[in-house]
Amino acid sequence: MRNMLFRLGIFLSILSLFLIKSESAVSSIDLGSEWLKVAVVNLKPGQSPITIAINEMSKRKSPALVAFQSETRLLGEEAAGIVARYPDKVFSNLRDMVGKPYQDVKRSADSMYLPFDIVEDSRGATRIRVSDDASYAVEELLGMILKYATNLAEFHSKVTVKDAVISVPPYFGQAERKGLLTAAELAGINVISLINEHSSAALQYGIDKDFSNGSRHVIFYDMGSSSTYAALVYYSVYTAKEFGKTVSVNQFQVKDVRWESELGGQNMELRLVEYFADEFNKQDGNGVDVRKYPKAMAKLKKQVKRTKEILSANTAAPISVESLHDDRDFRSTITREKFEELCGDLWDKSLIPVKELLKHSGLQADDIYAVELIGGATRVPKLQVKLQEYFGRKDLDKHLDADEAIVLGAALHAANLSDGIKLNRKLGMVDGSSYSFVVELDGPDLSKDGANRLLWVPRMKKLPSKIFKSFNHSKDFEVSLAYDHEDLLPPGLSSPVFAQYAVSGLTDAAEKYASRNLSSPIKTSVHFSLSRSGILSLDQAEAVIQISEWIEVPKRNLTVENTTSASPSVSVDVGTKNTSEETNNSLDSDGGISNAPNSSVGEPSMMDLGTERKLKKRTFKIPLKIVEKTVGPGMSLSKESFSDAKRKLEALDVKDAERRRTAELKNSLEEYIYATKEKLETSEDFEKISPIDERQSVIKKLDEVQEWLYTDGEDATATEFQEHLNLLKATADPIFFRFKELSARPAAVEVARQYLTELQQTIHGWETDKPWLPKDRVDELSVNADKFKTWLDEKEAQQKKTSEFSTPVFTSEEVFKKVLSLQDKAASIKRIPKPKPKVEKPVKNETETNSKNAENSYSTPENDNSQNDKPAGDSDSSTSEEVGLESSINEEVNVESEPHDEL
Ligand SMILES: *[C@@H]1O[C@H](CO)[C@@H](O)[C@H](O)[C@H]1NC(C)=O
Ligand SMILES: *[C@@H]1O[C@H](CO)[C@@H](O)[C@H](O)[C@H]1NC(C)=O
Ligand SMILES: *[C@@H]1O[C@H](CO)[C@@H](O)[C@H](O)[C@H]1NC(C)=O
Ligand SMILES: *[C@@H]1O[C@H](CO)[C@@H](O)[C@H](O)[C@H]1NC(C)=O
Ligand SMILES: *[C@@H]1O[C@H](CO)[C@@H](O)[C@H](O)[C@H]1NC(C)=O
Ligand SMILES: *[C@@H]1O[C@H](CO)[C@@H](O)[C@H](O)[C@H]1NC(C)=O
Numbered sequence: 049m050r051n052m053l054f055r056l057g058i059f060l061s062i063l064s065l066f067l068i069k070s071e072s073a074v075s076s077i078d079l080g081s082e083w084l085k086v087a088v089v090n091l092k093p094g095q096s097p098i099t100i101a102i103n104e105m106s107k108r109k110s111p112a113l114v115a116f117q118s119e120t121r122l123l124g125e126e127a128a129g130i131v132a133r134y135p136d137k138v139f140s141n142l143r144d145m146v147g148k149p150y151q152d153v154k155r156s157a158d159s160m161y162l163p164f165d166i167v168e169d170s171r172g173a174t175r176i177r178v179s180d181d182a183s184y185a186v187e188e189l190l191g192m193i194l195k196y197a198t199n200l201a202e203f204h205s206k207v208t209v210k211d212a213v214i215s216v217p218p219y220f221g222q223a224e225r226k227g228l229l230t231a232a233e234l235a236g237i238n239v240i241s242l243i244n245e246h247s248s249a250a251l252q253y254g255i256d257k258d259f260s261n262g263s264r265h266v267i268f269y270d271m272g273s274s275s276t277y278a279a280l281v282y283y284s285v286y287t288a289k290e291f292g293k294t295v296s297v298n299q300f301q302v303k304d305v306r307w308e309s310e311l312g313g314q315n316m317e318l319r320l321v322e323y324f325a326d327e328f329n330k331q332d333g334n335g336v337d338v339r340k341y342p343k344a345m346a347k348l349k350k351q352v353k354r355t356k357e358i359l360s361a362n363t364a365a366p367i368s369v370e371s372l373h374d375d376r377d378f379r380s381t382i383t384r385e386k387f388e389e390l391c392g393d394l395w396d397k398s399l400i401p402v403k404e405l406l407k408h409s410g411l412q413a414d415d416i417y418a419v420e421l422i423g424g425a426t427r428v429p430k431l432q433v434k435l436q437e438y439f440g441r442k443d444l445d446k447h448l449d450a451d452e453a454i455v456l457g458a459a460l461h462a463a464n465l466s467d468g469i470k471l472n473r474k475l476g477m478v479d480g481s482s483y484s485f486v487v488e489l490d491g492p493d494l495s496k497d498g499a500n501r502l503l504w505v506p507r508m509k510k511l512p513s514k515i516f517k518s519f520n521h522s523k524d525f526e527v528s529l530a531y532d533h534e535d536l537l538p539p540g541l542s543s544p545v546f547a548q549y550a551v552s553g554l555t556d557a558a559e560k561y562a563s564r565n566l567s568s569p570i571k572t573s574v575h576f577s578l579s580r581s582g583i584l585s586l587d588q589a590e591a592v593i594q595i596s597e598w599i600e601v602p603k604r605n606l607t608v609e610n611t612t613s614a615s616p617s618v619s620v621d622v623g624t625k626n627t628s629e630e631t632n633n634s635l636d637s638d639g640g641i642s643n644a645p646n647s648s649v650g651e652p653s654m655m656d657l658g659t660e661r662k663l664k665k666r667t668f669k670i671p672l673k674i675v676e677k678t679v680g681p682g683m684s685l686s687k688e689s690f691s692d693a694k695r696k697l698e699a700l701d702v703k704d705a706e707r708r709r710t711a712e713l714k715n716s717l718e719e720y721i722y723a724t725k726e727k728l729e730t731s732e733d734f735e736k737i738s739p740i741d742e743r744q745s746v747i748k749k750l751d752e753v754q755e756w757l758y759t760d761g762e763d764a765t766a767t768e769f770q771e772h773l774n775l776l777k778a779t780a781d782p783i784f785f786r787f788k789e790l791s792a793r794p795a796a797v798e799v800a801r802q803y804l805t806e807l808q809q810t811i812h813g814w815e816t817d818k819p820w821l822p823k824d825r826v827d828e829l830s831v832n833a834d835k836f837k838t839w840l841d842e843k844e845a846q847q848k849k850t851s852e853f854s855t856p857v858f859t860s861e862e863v864f865k866k867v868l869s870l871q872d873k874a875a876s877i878k879r880i881p882k883p884k885p886k887v888e889k890p891v892k893n894e895t896e897t898n899s900k901n902a903e904n905s906y907s908t909p910e911n912d913n914s915q916n917d918k919p920a921g922d923s924d925s926s927t928s929e930e931v932g933l934e935s936s937i938n939e940e941v942n943v944e945s946e947p948h949d950e951l
């Protein structure tokens with residue numbers, strides 16, 4: 049008992065130390081059309097650094113769904129729970145709608161029988177109407193899903209998770225990537241980087257391998273629910289110097305990636321849906337088309353998923369839908385053969401990405417070291433057969449977890465990119481842009497014949513990159529960024545231009561300097577970045593103006609200063625870093641004659657020798673103003689819409705939290721009622737401590753509240769549930785307390801009496817073991833022990849005379865407190881060390897008497913008095929026991945440096 053109590057104390061103090069530390073973790077999110085997966089990087093001893101965050105149903109993947117149902121927003125599993133009843137209120141495939149033109153989203157949603165109310169917004173992008181008077185932009189809905197993902201990460205790791213890497217399919221264009229970043233920002237996530245799905249998988253594949261015995265080409269083939277891609281990745285080793293030693297570093301480079309953005313498991317399911325819809329219509333025979341009924345279609349789609357899964361392992365599969373439509377059940381079967389026939393054209397399409405990879409790389413099927421399959425739909429046998437045939441090999445490679453490779457790889461990337469996390473395995477990654485881009489200029493004096501194409505960024509250009517271009521031009525202009533090939537545009541896009549900027553300030557600057565002697569035409573420099581996330585943007589533009597002017601400078605003594613003035617006629621005044629127009633102006637106004645040369649040429653030995661003319665070359669860099677003018681679905685939300693959205697989302701989060709709190713409190717009230725009634729009604733032990741009428745009155749109260757719960761209380765608020773719970777507890781707690789004390793009290797008394805016996809022996813033992821212990825304090829301890837014993841005897845006697853139906857005379861808690869107090873006192877006495885024999889110490893810069901007192905203070909109690917003139921809290925032990933003990937312990941620690949936690 050004693051040991052346990054102390055351990056508890058130590059445990060509590062350690063716990064509070066941990067709470068003081070502020071920790072945080074980073075996460076990765078694999079956001080798919082139907083599912084999302086979350087991993088957390090969290091360095092804690094004895095724990096794998098990267099783990100999958102499971103959801104509230106303990107699943108490793110969660111439905112990527114949002115639902116709005118009568119004023120309530122539901123996410124993930126909760127949303128999935130109402131699909132069958134409210135298919136038009138549960139929004140799916142949101143990842144595939146972000147940044148896309150409305151028309152394309154609408155077409156695709158219709159083809160999948162998604163029964164939502166999709167509307168076009170002012171940008172030409174998509175909003176989803178969730179009720180008569182509310183609609184949300186796709187970014188907002190995605191933001192909710194990403195917030196749900198972050199909550200899973202935080203719940204899993206128990207620390208704040210703000211930073212994340214989010215994976216995207218390779219064919220995600222600029223608008224999709226930017227839209228996703230906006231969504232993440234709305235969710236309060238700091239996206240360290242987006243990462244291409246294939247690069248995540250390649251990273252996960254390579255992290256535990258060594259390529260020093262041979263480089264290799266690996267193809268990653270991923271068929272998910274809505275899209276398919278294949279990536280060619282080259283693994284090799286390069287040598288580098290590290291701390292003077294040559295080490296070999298594994299790395300991989302993404303060579304190419306090709307896709308079919310509208311081919312996936314969903315397409316196979318759709319074939320089955322169509323087939324069974326026809327069959328149902330035929331079975332029904334009343335000219336009904338089940339396709340017109342969203343609820344029926346939602347039910348059918350759900351069952352078809354299962355049928356498809358069964359077909360992956362069996363040659364035939366049943367389908368059965370209760371009351372599919374108009375109270376009619378639907379039952380049928382399908383063979384794998386029939387399924388493969390229905391999907392006939394899909395099998396050939398599924399090979400297109402790999403064919404393209406080989407064609408463009410010049411590699412043969414035999415040159416490929418491995419074909420790694422990822423994505424749920426690669427489990428379909430026919431697909432595997434097709435790939436095996438194409439690559440001419442008996443087996444494909446399934447070394448990666450088809451579901452989790454991407455999120456785990458993305459977590460590695462997140463760890464690599466965040467400060468403070470060092471992975472013990474190194475793998476270099478070279479990823480490239482999925483698209484090629486062109487940068488075009490438009491404006492006065494720019495030819496319209498294609499010569500205004502300023503820049504070309506090839507496919508697979510390394511991420512991240514900085515790109516800089518400089519050209520002779522002196523009028524304001526516009527820059528447009530576009531995909532290079534009209535035939536290689538992101539899915540659904542019809543115009544190649546994805547960003548436009550107006551660059552101004554150039555015409556003005558040129559006019560300002562027009563009267564000056566320009567030594568070369570005015571140049572304009574533009575700086576682009578291709579970010580790690582694959583986003584190309586114009587970051588900065590400046591005008592570069594060079595002028596040559598004769599200026600008057602004081603003559604200098606050439607015989608002395610001939611080295612510094614070796615090139616006397618040219619001194620370049622590089623107004624580089626941030627020459628603002630203001631500073632230029634000031635140079636202008638004084639004609640650039642006197643002060644500039646003074647400061648740059650002035651020498652201490654200079655004498656007044658008159659002036660001379662020198663030709664001075666100067667360069668001015670003038671920052672130009674950039675205004676983004678992008679229009680269309682790829683346009684980012686306006687500032688107002690963004691802050692508006694942020695507010696709306698936060699309000700929903702608050703409402704959600706309140707809803708959850710209400711549900712929890714209602715639940716605990718219900719549970720309390722059931723549990724309490726059961727105990728009072730079934731356990732006979734309560735008869736010992738409570739009269740029947742007391743118990744019956746409690747049960748009556750419980751019944752009343754239960755009645756209220758199922759009538760008026762059905763939709764009560766969290767506070768009301770809490771109040772009812774408090775009320776019930778106030779009535780029932782005294783009974784339970786007496787019940788608990790009935791056994792706890794005698795147990796505590798027993799522990800106490802046992803301790804008192806032990807203590808007596810201990811004190812007795814000290815006489816021989818520790819004769820130096822101060823007698824007065826040992827005696828005091830004995831007196832306290834005796835007092836406690838007397839107290840126990842008295843209380844026990846009183847309790848015996850008291851009915852168990854009334855409040856106990858004393859409690860187990862009181863007993864334990866008293867034991868603890870005695871233990872503390874005994875411990876502090878026991879710790880008093882044996883005094884050291886007196887040693888002649890070198891004279892310190894304190895008074896000699898003081899230092900002697902300190903040495904003797906424990907052995908001779910008389911000295912306690914002399915300590916009183918010490919300033920620190922060494923108050924007389926008689927005034928306050930606690931403080932007195934404290935201070936004597938502190939002194940020990942100072943003098944002997946003994947550890948505190950000797951016990
Ligand atoms: C490389 O190959 C040699 C000989 O084949 C083998 O002994 C060695 O263990 C291999 N090293 C690695 C890292 O695989
Ligand atoms: C990890 O970081 C290093 C250094 O920045 C970089 O060279 C390497 O490519 C990164 N690897 C991955 C997998 O992100
Ligand atoms: C810009 O002007 C300079 C000097 O006239 C000339 O040498 C250079 O070729 C020009 N650059 C371009 C891109 O026209
Ligand atoms: C203009 O600059 C050139 C050299 O670039 C120089 O030869 C010429 O004398 C300068 N003219 C004037 C008027 O400063
Ligand atoms: C230049 O400096 C030298 C050495 O200090 C001195 O002898 C000479 O007179 C100076 N010349 C003029 C023109 O001041
Ligand atoms: C600098 O002066 C020294 C002697 O005063 C002379 O030998 C040298 O040639 C001079 N150099 C130049 C560049 O005028």
Ligand SMILES: *[C@@H]1O[C@H](CO)[C@@H](O)[C@H](O)[C@H]1NC(C)=O
Pocket residue numbers: 626627628
């Ligand atoms: C120039 O740079 C300094 C420090 O780098 C900064 O304080 C100042 O604001 C900059 N001026 C302009 C005009 O950008």
Ligand SMILES: *[C@@H]1O[C@H](CO)[C@@H](O)[C@H](O)[C@H]1NC(C)=O
Pocket residue numbers: 891892893
């Ligand atoms: C003690 O203090 C005195 C002056 O206060 C000083 O002169 C002397 O050096 C000090 N001695 C030591 C051992 O610090």
